[in-house]
Amino acid sequence: MTVGLLGNKIGMTQIFDESGNIIPVTILKVGPCVITQIKTILKDGYDSVQVGYGSVSNKSLNQSELGHLQKSNIQSLKYLKEFRSTEIETFEVGQTLKVDLFSPGQLVNIRGKNIGKGFSGLQTRHNFTRGPMTHGSKNHRAPGSIGMGTTPGRVLPGKKMAGQLGNKMTTIKKLKVIQINQKENILIIKGSVPGKPGNLLSIIPSE
Numbered sequence: 001m002t003v004g005l006l007g008n009k010i011g012m013t014q015i016f017d018e019s020g021n022i023i024p025v026t027i028l029k030v031g032p033c034v035i036t037q038i039k040t041i042l043k044d045g046y047d048s049v050q051v052g053y054g055s056v057s058n059k060s061l062n063q064s065e066l067g068h069l070q071k072s073n074i075q076s077l078k079y080l081k082e083f084r085s086t087e088i089e090t091f092e093v094g095q096t097l098k099v100d101l102f103s104p105g106q107l108v109n110i111r112g113k114n115i116g117k118g119f120s121g122l123q124t125r126h127n128f129t130r131g132p133m134t135h136g137s138k139n140h141r142a143p144g145s146i147g148m149g150t151t152p153g154r155v156l157p158g159k160k161m162a163g164q165l166g167n168k169m170t171t172i173k174k175l176k177v178i179q180i181n182q183k184e185n186i187l188i189i190k191g192s193v194p195g196k197p198g199n200l201l202s203i204i205p206s207e
Contacts (some may be wrong), residue, residue, distance in 0.1 A: 004082045004204035005031045005097055006053035008185065009112070011197045015178070015188075024179055028187040030203060035095045036074055038088050047088050051097060052077030099185050107174045107206040112194040116167030126160045128139055170194050174206050 007030030014022050037050040056078045058066060069076060072093045085091075093104040102108065120141050131139035143162070147155045172193060180189040193201060 001203050002207075003049045003051070003091065003101075004095070004108075005033050005082055005083050005099070006051065006079055006103060007031060007185075007203060009193055009197050009199045009201055011184075012192065018153055023178065023190055024192070026191065026193045027190045028189060028193070028201065028203070029185060030099045030187045031097060031185050032099075032168065034074055034077065035091055035093055035097065035099045036072060036080060037105075037191040038079065038091060038093055039082070040088065042083055046084065047086060048082045048084050049088055049091050050080055051080045052080050054078035077088065078202060097180065099180055099187055100182050101179050102180060102187060102203070102205070104180060106177045107176060107207050108189070109171055109173045109187065109204045110175055110193045110201050111169065111171040111204070112199050112201040114166050114168060114170045114194040115196055118157055119163065120165035121162045122160070125162060125165045128160075139174055160168060 007028045010027040010029055012024065012026050014024050017023055023027055029055065033051040033053045035049055036052045039046060039048045039050070041047050046062075054073065054077055056076050058076050059075050060078065065074065066123070076093060087144075104106070121141060123141060128143070130141050131137055133140055133145075146159055147153075147159065172191070176186065178190050178191040180186070181188075187203065193199075195201070
């Protein structure tokens with residue numbers, strides 16, 4: 001994996017290509033990110049680059065977080081994330097990474113927390129088909145049998161049932177970069193990305 005960047009989702013819109021076709025796009029505010037730590041396989045057991053994003057006041061961080069950043073003379077940052085990398089020799093602590101790390105036409109993977117939709121039933125959460133609605137049926141949206149009555153006589157772990165839908169980390173792979181605005185640190189991606197506007201995202205080049 002190569003080093004990626006952190007950013008926030010601004011929202012969705014649409015643009016037109018040279019042929020007049022409509023392209024649905026998501027606008028992201030990406031970086032700038034600061035390299036806060038470089039881990040090596042000799043010292044830490046693996047190679048990675050840690051980046052920070054989002055300037056905040058010192059009051060927003062606890063003592064351990066402040067000490068970690070002040071050790072490298074880096075300003076207070078709200079978010080930290082590690083990216084596994086085999087090219088750590090090309091980076092240094094304190095280096096600033098901007099949106100020009102990507103290029104138009106490049107494919108990226110975007111990871112973030114998707115929209116939470118609360119308690120949902122089986123049809124919505126797992127795409128179950130419902131039972132008959134007529135002819136005396138009393139099984140409309142019920143789950144049906146969820147286990148055996150004898151051995152093992154319990155509901156097995158992992159059984160698909162009603163429950164919390166969304167609000168989980170998810171990754172959408174191989175989204176195409178349409179445009180880059182280096183002045184405003186804007187990245188325009190084809191398609192949709194996880195979460196609502198303002199959601200924190202990590203953008204990683206696809207392998």
